[in-house]
Amino acid sequence: MEKTVYSLCFMCSVRCPIQVTVKDGQVTFIQGNPKVPGIEGSLCPRGAAGIALLYDAQRLQSPMIRTGERGSGSWRKASWDEALDYIAEKLRAILKKHGGQSVALIERANLATHVSKAFLKAIGSPNYFSHDALCKGSVNTACRSLFGYTDAQMGIDYKNTRHIVLYGRNLFEAIAVKEVNQMIEALGAGAKMTCIDPRVSITATKAHRYWMIRPGTDLALNYALIHVILKERLYDAAYVERWVLGLNELQDFVQPYTPEWAEQETGIPAAEIVTLAREVSREKPAVIFHYGYRGAHHTNEIYLRRSILILNVLMGSVEAKGGLFFKKGPGEVGRKPARKLTDQKFPAVKAPRIDKVGTPDFPLPDPEHGVPQVLPQAILSEDPYPLKALFAFRMDPLMSMPDTNLTKKALQKLDLVVACDINWSDIAWWSDVVLPESVFLERTDCVQQANGQKPQMFLRRRAVPPRYDTRDWAVIVKQLAERIGAGDFFPYQDTEELVRWQLEGTGFTLEDFDKTGFVAYTDKQILWDRLGGLKLKTPSQKIEFTSSLLENAGFPSFPPYEPVPAYEGNRFRLITGRAALHTHVSTQNNPYLHELLPENELWIHARRAAALGVKDGALVTVASRVGSGQIRARVTEHIHPDCVFLLHGFGHEAAFAARACGRGVSDALLEENLTDRVGGSPALHDTTVTVQPV
Numbered sequence: 001m002e003k004t005v006y007s008l009c010f011m012c013s014v015r016c017p018i019q020v021t022v023k024d025g026q027v028t029f030i031q032g033n034p035k036v037p038g039i040e041g042s043l044c045p046r047g048a049a050g051i052a053l054l055y056d057a058q059r060l061q062s063p064m065i066r067t068g069e070r071g072s073g074s075w076r077k078a079s080w081d082e083a084l085d086y087i088a089e090k091l092r093a094i095l096k097k098h099g100g101q102s103v104a105l106i107e108r109a110n111l112a113t114h115v116s117k118a119f120l121k122a123i124g125s126p127n128y129f130s131h132d133a134l135c136k137g138s139v140n141t142a143c144r145s146l147f148g149y150t151d152a153q154m155g156i157d158y159k160n161t162r163h164i165v166l167y168g169r170n171l172f173e174a175i176a177v178k179e180v181n182q183m184i185e186a187l188g189a190g191a192k193m194t195c196i197d198p199r200v201s202i203t204a205t206k207a208h209r210y211w212m213i214r215p216g217t218d219l220a221l222n223y224a225l226i227h228v229i230l231k232e233r234l235y236d237a238a239y240v241e242r243w244v245l246g247l248n249e250l251q252d253f254v255q256p257y258t259p260e261w262a263e264q265e266t267g268i269p270a271a272e273i274v275t276l277a278r279e280v281s282r283e284k285p286a287v288i289f290h291y292g293y294r295g296a297h298h299t300n301e302i303y304l305r306r307s308i309l310i311l312n313v314l315m316g317s318v319e320a321k322g323g324l325f326f327k328k329g330p331g332e333v334g335r336k337p338a339r340k341l342t343d344q345k346f347p348a349v350k351a352p353r354i355d356k357v358g359t360p361d362f363p364l365p366d367p368e369h370g371v372p373q374v375l376p377q378a379i380l381s382e383d384p385y386p387l388k389a390l391f392a393f394r395m396d397p398l399m400s401m402p403d404t405n406l407t408k409k410a411l412q413k414l415d416l417v418v419a420c421d422i423n424w425s426d427i428a429w430w431s432d433v434v435l436p437e438s439v440f441l442e443r444t445d446c447v448q449q450a451n452g453q454k455p456q457m458f459l460r461r462r463a464v465p466p467r468y469d470t471r472d473w474a475v476i477v478k479q480l481a482e483r484i485g486a487g488d489f490f491p492y493q494d495t496e497e498l499v500r501w502q503l504e505g506t507g508f509t510l511e512d513f514d515k516t517g518f519v520a521y522t523d524k525q526i527l528w529d530r531l532g533g534l535k536l537k538t539p540s541q542k543i544e545f546t547s548s549l550l551e552n553a554g555f556p557s558f559p560p561y562e563p564v565p566a567y568e569g570n571r572f573r574l575i576t577g578r579a580a581l582h583t584h585v586s587t588q589n590n591p592y593l594h595e596l597l598p599e600n601e602l603w604i605h606a607r608r609a610a611a612l613g614v615k616d617g618a619l620v621t622v623a624s625r626v627g628s629g630q631i632r633a634r635v636t637e638h639i640h641p642d643c644v645f646l647l648h649g650f651g652h653e654a655a656f657a658a659r660a661c662g663r664g665v666s667d668a669l670l671e672e673n674l675t676d677r678v679g680g681s682p683a684l685h686d687t688t689v690t691v692q693p694v
């Protein structure tokens, strides 16, 4: 018997719509959902490897309880009742002695985030952490500082653009399938692409213009671009006049930042900077200066991201066809979004967040997400209070937060560490109890509210029953909540029942998703009137170049540029990023993907390598102040001499993930735990490393 199931991929968090073919109870084929515009059957390599995940015997198969020291790899199998009772008993004691605030939960924001948040609210903890700050916290804060919206409330109209400028946004390797397809369509229709990256990425090889910028100097480039655009009056005057607060202040500020000055700092010829400014302005407003996906490079990250967004505003491209747009929700057409468990009434939580977000110490990052990389210091210093328990769901703080050794030290201080994963991740390896989740092909998930130019909802549906003794997170949380007297907040038996509860009042039912996998609130695209009708959420209801958010918190809107030092001898700036074949830290043990790309290498410039006696393919020691490792060198002309590049996600430690264990080096082991204290992102590219032949 053969059936077709419409669902959502979860080989990464992009959640591309998929069509799954099931034959005699086995998944035989996965393709992009042909009924979704922009997807039309396509899938990335990781999505195609979903089948290998489903049938991988090295994934988690049942709950496990640790029997030896943390990280020692001694485990025993447990039943669900046993594992949940074990956690509940410890949790009850912790809550009684230290209160709700002593428990934190960290996860990759996902469709069941409202379940995780409801759990913390039910036990009285303010300490919810998503991955958001690690990925793009400063982009979030930058967007709020200008528009009053988060980056998640904004989108990019690739398809209709005439010119896109990418600051390290590696579109064709760090993939979201729909974005890739739309960009290819735009390029086919004659759009231009400018790619700025200290490394020749695949995206760079497809660009019309490529600049090998000196790493860390993009802000200098942008100050110069703004300088030229204002001086030559290349901006959209009517738009800027209508919406912008602080143009004069910006004009005065960028005065000294000439293209000639920027050439010295960035290595990009002044004349080319002027040419780009003129070229994009001819296409305005259908221009995108891409504000980035991962915005976690430097301690002044927020100011780089603001400068990119300001360039869009000068082009008048925000809410223009072929530019950026504000996402529209069902409210825009008088309808209701799916319900969330967090819509219920919970007892008030009095304690401040343990990361101090939302207090004068750390005022601006988004308290809906928190800033996870400051957790290790908070745990170790017990400032502002002790933390006793950590739940890690679908997120690995050991490999996804800078300075693994520091994170390990903090973990050792906790009374309870629980991981819910599908794989033997390093955090699973270092926890006390491991709870295995069913993989995406085996489970129905909470509703995806997909706001955009057209508000829609998508659903992940179970294609086949679980192969092992695994459960859905929403069910696991409910069963744990029941054991500590908080079950009432979770009014369902299984995830399908929860979805039905979510859909009440939306006008849609679960069955409405059967035919295509999604439902739409409206057929038409909604764009506000660009010159008359932007609904900005800043206090001034303007686009705030001079930002009340920043200035009320004591931060400048336009900080002077601080020069970036040169790297010489055996010293390099470490930079990191993605390849098309892997997702962060989760796919290195996937049988297909492992075969295609089993370990990472250290990219190093040929001239610098020769001076150090480093040969292509030979082992080198790469070391920072906080960690070191041995890795093969990839000697190439395709990287700026100041930096070395390490593909993120390798160097796994969990022995039961046998294919990936010990292969390559983890960037997180080398990166210092530094933070943009204004925007909230970690500064993953501000670590200096030394390289020497082994």
Ligand SMILES: Nc1nc2c(c(=O)[nH]1)N[C@H]1C(S)=C(S)[C@@H](COP(=O)(O)OP(=O)(O)OC[C@H]3O[C@@H](n4cnc5c(=O)[nH]c(N)nc54)[C@H](O)[C@@H]3O)O[C@H]1N2
Pocket (backbone or CB within 6 Å): 010, 013, 107, 108, 131, 134, 135, 136, 294, 393, 394, 395, 396, 397, 399, 400, 401, 402, 420, 421, 422, 423, 425, 426, 437, 438, 439, 440, 576, 577, 583, 584, 585, 586, 587, 648, 667, 668, 671, 684
């Ligand atoms: N050092 C360093 N740190 C980084 C980055 C970097 O480049 N370098 N990148 C940052 C960015 S952009 C991001 S978005 C974050 C991502 O950080 P993470 O969310 O930690 O990374 P992922 O690889 O997406 O997934 C983490 C875990 O989720 C598990 N998982 C996958 N699918 C499921 C599932 O269906 N259920 C459950 N329960 N678990 C599942 C995986 O096995 C893996 O162990 O990392 C950030 N941190």
Ligand SMILES: Nc1nc2c(c(=O)[nH]1)N[C@H]1C(S)=C(S)[C@@H](COP(=O)(O)OP(=O)(O)OC[C@H]3O[C@@H](n4cnc5c(=O)[nH]c(N)nc54)[C@H](O)[C@@H]3O)O[C@H]1N2
Pocket (backbone or CB within 6 Å): 012, 013, 135, 166, 167, 168, 169, 170, 171, 173, 174, 175, 176, 196, 197, 198, 199, 201, 213, 214, 215, 216, 217, 218, 292, 293, 294, 295, 297, 575, 576, 577, 578, 579, 580, 581, 582, 583, 584, 645, 685
């Ligand atoms: N295949 C794949 N696709 C993914 C993911 C994945 O794990 N795998 N994850 C998804 C997620 S959560 C995210 S956040 C996105 C990330 O998407 P991107 O942000 O596009 O990707 P990264 O690879 O993190 O970007 C790093 C790029 O910045 C460059 N870079 C380093 N330093 C500088 C600098 O100083 N200036 C400039 N201009 N560039 C610099 C690096 O060389 C690298 O090419 O990808 C998404 N898509």
Ligand code: SF4
Pocket (backbone or CB within 6 Å): 009, 010, 011, 012, 013, 014, 015, 016, 043, 044, 045, 046, 047, 048, 175, 176, 177
């Ligand atoms: S980008 Fe690839 S891995 Fe991520 S959801 Fe889409 S198909 Fe799956």
Ligand SMILES: [Mo]
Pocket (backbone or CB within 6 Å): 135, 136, 293, 294
């Ligand atoms: Mo990310």
